[in-house]
Every structure is written in C-alpha cells, then in structure tokens.
Amino acid sequence: MRLALKIMGGIVAALLVLIVVAIGALTLVDLNRFKGQIESFAGDLLGRQVQIAGLDVDWSLSPLIHVQGLRIANAEWGQAPFLLDVQDLRARIELLPLVRGHTILPEVSVVAPQASLERNAEGQDNWTLGGETTQTVADEAAVPEDRTELPIVGDLRIQDAAITFSDAGQGVTIPVRLASVEGAAGGPQDMTLTAAGSISEKPFTLGFRGGSADALLAGDEAYPIALEVRLAQTEFSARGGLVQPMSLTGFDLTTRVAGPSASDLTLTPRFPLPDTPPYSLTGQFRFENALWQFIDFAGTFGNSDLRGTAAADLNGEKPLIKAELVSNRLDMADFQPLIGASEEQREATGRVFPDKPLPVEGLDAIDADVRFRGEDIQIPALPMERVETHVVLQDGRAEMRPFSLEAAGGSLNGELAVNTRDEPMSVDAQLTVDSLQLRQLLQGTPVAEDMGGLLQGQLYILASGNSVHQLASTANGHVAAAMTDGRLSGLVVKALGLDVPRTLGFLLTEDESLDLRCLVGGIRLTDGTANLDTMLIDTQGSTVQAQGSVDLGEETMALSLQGRSKESALRLNSPIYVEGSFLDPSIGVGLGIIIPSIEWDAVPDAPCGQTISNVMAMRSQGQE
Known part of the structure; x- marks a missing residue:
C-alpha cells in the first residue's frame, strides 16, 4: 500500500x-x-x-x-x-x-x-x-x-x-488489469470504492465502504470500514476500525477468508502455492505498536479444524510468533499436498516418498514459540486420540519438545529437531512407542476383531535433505519393534497365499488365524539402507527368522524368511522371498519348489524376552 x-x-x-x-x-x-x-x-x-x-x-x-x-x-x-x-x-x-x-x-x-x-x-x-x-x-x-x-x-x-x-531478482512478473474503478467520498456520506479486473489473469473484484470523509478527517476515533475482496474463487472480508488509515499504525478487524485451495492464490509460476483442500478461517485481527494479533480464530481445512490465538511481535531484530492452537480433529491427509505426497505424485514418479522440496525456506527470518493440542489426529493406520507438543523455532532451528500422544490404548513420546541452517537441512528424530494395542490400532477394518497383541518400539533417525525422499535416502539410526501375545487374523494369513503359511510351518487355528508368542524386529539404518539385524516371528508351531535389506532411496527391498516347524519332523525348508519396489512388491517361495527334509531335533520356543531386550538396547549400543 x-x-x-x-x-x-x-x-x-x-x-x-x-x-x-x-x-x-x-x-x-x-x-x-x-x-x-x-x-x-x-x-x-x-x-x-x-x-x-x-x-x-x-x-x-x-x-x-x-x-x-x-x-x-x-x-x-x-x-x-x-x-x-x-x-x-x-x-x-x-x-x-x-x-x-x-x-x-x-x-x-x-x-x-x-x-x-x-x-x-x-x-x-x-x-x-x-x-x-x-x-x-x-x-x-x-x-x-x-x-x-x-x-x-x-x-x-x-x-x-x-x-x-x-522483479528481475526473483524472476517474478505480476500483471494487474482493472476494467473499472469507481469511488465516492465527501461530506457526511459514506466513502465507497469498487474495482473489477484481473490479477495474473485471475478475475478480481473489490468492494469497500468506509465512514464519511468528515469521520476520516476527525482523527479522534477509529475509522470504520467494510471490505470485500474476491480473487478467482477465494473470498476475503474485513469489518472494523482503522486507527490511522494511511499509516496503518493500528486497527481492529473481524476477518474471514475462504477458498477452494491455496493454489487459487498463485500469482506467479515462480512461487506456486500447493493444491490443498477447501478452507475457511475467521477471527479478530488486531495491530498496534508493531504487534499483530489474530485472536479467537477458528477455521476448517478439508476435514480438519483449528482454533486458537496467535501473535507476531515485530519490535525485535526479527519477528517473534507466539501461538496457542487447539484442534478437535486433524486429518493428516489434508496436509499431504504440503509435502508433495499424493496419489498423483506416486503415479507420476513411481515413488512413495515425494521429491518436492519441503516448505522451510525463510524459517531463519523468524522465531516462534507454538503450543499445540489435538484431540483427534487422523493418520492412516494410526488413529491418535490426543496429542500435545511444544515447538520452538530460533535462528532457523526448530525443536518439537516434548511430543506426546495417546493412540490405540498406548502412547508415543519423542522429540524432533529440524535445522534449516544446514544445507541441506538436517533432521534428528527420537520416538518411543509403548503398549499400542493391535486390535485398537486396526479398529474399523475387517480384521480388527481377530487381531491381538501389544506393540512397543523405539526409533532414532538422523538424516539430511530438503525433501522427504532425500531425508529417507540419507537416514542413519535404528528402528526397534516388538509384539507379544499376538494374534493374526485368518484374513491376513489368507492374504499371504496358500504356500507362504505352509512353507513357514505355521499351524493355523480352526478359523485359520495365527497365534504369536512374539514378533521382534531390529533394523539398522545406514545411509538410507535399512538392514535387518534381527527379525523373529515365534508361534506355537514354528519359528521364523528373516534377513535382508530395504533401500529407502531406491524404494526397493530384498528380504528372505526361513521357517522351522516345531510340530513335525518333516521340514519344509524353502525360504520365502519378498522383493521388488515399494509400490509393486512380489512374494515367492524359493525357486517355486518346496523341498522337504527330515530333522529329528526338536525346535524349541524362541527366547522372546531376551531377544526383545537385545533389540531394545540397540540405540544405546549404537551411540557408544
């Protein structure tokens, strides 16, 4: 202005x-x-x-x-x-x-x-x-x-x-066309202004009504305004008062913005905004003494909602943003476009992890202190009941500490640090999983009632990169997980195919479900390659061990599983192979031939407790 x-x-x-x-x-x-x-x-x-x-x-x-x-x-x-x-x-x-x-x-x-x-x-x-x-x-x-x-x-x-x-430095050109602008002011009548045209070939209209010219010149009270703006299909409105209309040293406005997608506001290909779900946001917008405040705002973003209060203090060397945010429902599918994750992206690139740069540019220009509480966080395969976190951003380094949530009868706790001062940026993540109930985790699926077991685990990852794919390609650290007293639904067993359960020596119940004494996995991450240090499945009728690796950068896997039956002297010794890409894996039995052999030694139960203890100690061993 x-x-x-x-x-x-x-x-x-x-x-x-x-x-x-x-x-x-x-x-x-x-x-x-x-x-x-x-x-x-x-x-x-x-x-x-x-x-x-x-x-x-x-x-x-x-x-x-x-x-x-x-x-x-x-x-x-x-x-x-x-x-x-x-x-x-x-x-x-x-x-x-x-x-x-x-x-x-x-x-x-x-x-x-x-x-x-x-x-x-x-x-x-x-x-x-x-x-x-x-x-x-x-x-x-x-x-x-x-x-x-x-x-x-x-x-x-x-x-x-x-x-x-x-702007030659930014490579930006924005054309504005105004077919007509009409305004009226003077005396006791309200001031009005209308405009119609286009910005970057997007249709644009503006309607403004303010107090009279006499009220504008009075200088004692806030000058009342009502503003309506429409760009493409995005609408913005503001009503309230301006303390100093020309210098904008203070105002108090009730505002609303709504649109079908953030991409609707893209004015130049140089800075495209992502495709997002429809959104709507209302709140009280105030500005005084270099302090911007968005008070008691509430809005929706796709299936998600958000409310709270935010403020930006411009009195320091750099802006300081403080916010208290609450969400009754946060559907993470609404935010996938922000990191470039979508079905279209997977079809176009053949990858699960998107290569789109993460939106972290300019984080070193502001500091922030944000607290968030969510009551219902929807993540595929992990419905969260409650999450709380505190994010502090200072000089380009963001720390999420602590991060805690309740899910599936258990909890997840951890910390996350993102350092954008590094090029490429670095990410340091730690997460502990405790007592997740498999049945609740799969609630709403056909197999939930026949599933059981408690999950625990931990994750430590250090990676660098400016996209999810780059971060996965450089990941170092470990992942450990264990489930005890578990049960796999017969539908899951059938999905493995006829040869897989038989080859691994699984003894199925009458409903073809599978009881598990334990399932333990220990994965070592080295430069984007996940190596299976430990993979054990112990059932009442067999013990299965796995080995192999997963290339997170290439998004390919090469795994083999070998089972030994506890119940029969006749062993079926052909391994199961899981190979191929993340989007198109294949499961096969050896060379396609099941080779029987006779082993008279009894196969004992696997030492589940000791194996779990060893796997969960991986982090401390790796940091020594």
Whole structure:
C-alpha cells in the first residue's frame, strides 16, 4: 500500500506543480504555449522526463484540469519505455481549502493509465522519483502524519487500468488489469470504492465502504470500514476500525477468508502455492505498536479444524510468533499436498516418498514459540486420540519438545529437531512407542476383531535433505519393534497365499488365524539402507527368522524368511522371498519348489524376552 501511495504522491506532486503554474497564468492564455516549460519543471521535480500531449484548465474557484497524454519516463535500466502512461486525466480541485492546508478533489477521472513497476537484480526500483529532497517531500505527501492532512477525492473513476509489477531478482512478473474503478467520498456520506479486473489473469473484484470523509478527517476515533475482496474463487472480508488509515499504525478487524485451495492464490509460476483442500478461517485481527494479533480464530481445512490465538511481535531484530492452537480433529491427509505426497505424485514418479522440496525456506527470518493440542489426529493406520507438543523455532532451528500422544490404548513420546541452517537441512528424530494395542490400532477394518497383541518400539533417525525422499535416502539410526501375545487374523494369513503359511510351518487355528508368542524386529539404518539385524516371528508351531535389506532411496527391498516347524519332523525348508519396489512388491517361495527334509531335533520356543531386550538396547549400543 505504501508503494502505491508513493507513486500516487509523485503524480499528485506533478499535478500540484501544474496547478501552481495555472493559477499564475491568465485565463485567456493557451497553456499549451507553456507546455515545454511545464514539462521541464515537472521533470526536474520528479527526476524523470515528463511528456504532456495536451493541457487545458477550465477556470473557476474549483478549476478542472485536463491533461492528455501524460507520460513519466522509466528508469534508465527499466524494460518498459514509461513508468506511467496516462491517456486522459481530469481532476477538479477546490482552491479555497488549499489555504487551510486541505486538499479536496471533487472529481478525478483517469482513462487507460498504464504503470510499469520494476525492480532490477540489484534491488533498485523504478518508482523512487527525484533526489533526496524531492523524495522526502513525496514521502510526506504520500503518508501524512495527521489524518486531517489526507486528500479527499469526491468522485473517482478509473477505466482500463493496467499495472505490471516485475522483479528481475526473483524472476517474478505480476500483471494487474482493472476494467473499472469507481469511488465516492465527501461530506457526511459514506466513502465507497469498487474495482473489477484481473490479477495474473485471475478475475478480481473489490468492494469497500468506509465512514464519511468528515469521520476520516476527525482523527479522534477509529475509522470504520467494510471490505470485500474476491480473487478467482477465494473470498476475503474485513469489518472494523482503522486507527490511522494511511499509516496503518493500528486497527481492529473481524476477518474471514475462504477458498477452494491455496493454489487459487498463485500469482506467479515462480512461487506456486500447493493444491490443498477447501478452507475457511475467521477471527479478530488486531495491530498496534508493531504487534499483530489474530485472536479467537477458528477455521476448517478439508476435514480438519483449528482454533486458537496467535501473535507476531515485530519490535525485535526479527519477528517473534507466539501461538496457542487447539484442534478437535486433524486429518493428516489434508496436509499431504504440503509435502508433495499424493496419489498423483506416486503415479507420476513411481515413488512413495515425494521429491518436492519441503516448505522451510525463510524459517531463519523468524522465531516462534507454538503450543499445540489435538484431540483427534487422523493418520492412516494410526488413529491418535490426543496429542500435545511444544515447538520452538530460533535462528532457523526448530525443536518439537516434548511430543506426546495417546493412540490405540498406548502412547508415543519423542522429540524432533529440524535445522534449516544446514544445507541441506538436517533432521534428528527420537520416538518411543509403548503398549499400542493391535486390535485398537486396526479398529474399523475387517480384521480388527481377530487381531491381538501389544506393540512397543523405539526409533532414532538422523538424516539430511530438503525433501522427504532425500531425508529417507540419507537416514542413519535404528528402528526397534516388538509384539507379544499376538494374534493374526485368518484374513491376513489368507492374504499371504496358500504356500507362504505352509512353507513357514505355521499351524493355523480352526478359523485359520495365527497365534504369536512374539514378533521382534531390529533394523539398522545406514545411509538410507535399512538392514535387518534381527527379525523373529515365534508361534506355537514354528519359528521364523528373516534377513535382508530395504533401500529407502531406491524404494526397493530384498528380504528372505526361513521357517522351522516345531510340530513335525518333516521340514519344509524353502525360504520365502519378498522383493521388488515399494509400490509393486512380489512374494515367492524359493525357486517355486518346496523341498522337504527330515530333522529329528526338536525346535524349541524362541527366547522372546531376551531377544526383545537385545533389540531394545540397540540405540544405546549404537551411540557408544
């Protein structure tokens, strides 16, 4: 907004120069005879060449100034020929109020204005006009210290406006087209403004209603406004009061924003916003003394909801964001597009882990302290009943400590640190799982009632990368998991195929389910490769051990399982192989031939307790 005001300030300064010259001229004199001198004087004032095709003044105490073909040259390095090119400009000004220091323009009409706002790769902009003295005057004209100094425009009409903003350093170009802008102000009547056009070829409309011009100039109370904006299919509204309308040093607004997707607000391919579920957010938006507050907000994001209070304090060296957030339901599927995870991504790349860069750019520019509590967190295969965490972001390093949640009758507790100061960024994660009930974990599935067992485990991962795929490809650490007194549903056993349970020596119950004494897994992660240090399945009728590895970067696996029956001297010794990609694995029995052999030695029960203890000690051993 300040940018637009500075530009308008320069234009108003040029108009005032024309007015001063016009007042000193005789009414019968054709001002076009002095057009060259006026162009030169205005050019010296603005520091740019100024061209005027035609100039006329209809003299009275409220003279009407008519300018045709007004052009202000661009900076020498600019790409467009002109900073501003106006086909036709008409402005009426009240002379007597100027004596009291008030600028009143009863009518302003602008036809086909074209503005090219540019910033080059060195950061220079083309809208800074004139030298230091001129710029100081322009700044004071653009942002008055006192509301009573604000210029009042009575009837405003702008037709066929075109504004283009380009930033060479960022590779960004945003075109704005306004087919019509109409406004009215003055006296006791409410001020109104409407606009219609497009931004980056997306349809755009604006409707504004404010208090009267008298209320704006009063300067004692907040100035009331109501604003409605629509860009493409996204809607924004604000109602409330502005303490200082021009400098925006304080306001208190009730706001609402709603749209079908964040991508609806993408204005340039250089900075695309992700496809997201429909969203809606309302709350009280306040600003005072460099403190921004979003109070008692509530909204939805797809199937998720969020409420709370947030604040951004701009008084320090960098912004400090503090927030207290609560969600009754958080569906993590709503947030998959933010990390690039989707069915479309998997089909296009053939990968489970997305390569899309994670949205962490700019985190070193802010600090944050955020507390979050969720009552119902929906994650595939892990419905969470309650989660609490505290996130602290300082100098580009984010720590989630502690992180605790309740799920499936058990709990998960851990810590997470993300350091964006490293390139690529680094991630350090620790997680402990305690007493998850398998039946509750699978609640709502056809197999839930026939499943049983308690899960425990731990995870420690250290990785680096700017996407989920890169992080998986560089992961180091370990994963340990165990289940005791478990039971696998007959539906799960059948899904393995006829040969697999028989080859592994499983003895099935009458309903073809499988009782487990224990299931234990110990995985060592080295540079993105998960090696099975320990994999044991012990049932009443057999003991199964597995070996192999999983390449998280290539998303492939090569595993083999060997079972020994406890009940029969006739052993079926062909291994089971699990191979292929994550998206298309294959399960096979040896070479397709089951080779029997006779072993007279009894196969004892596996030492489940000792094996679990050894696996759970992997972390301390790995850190010594």
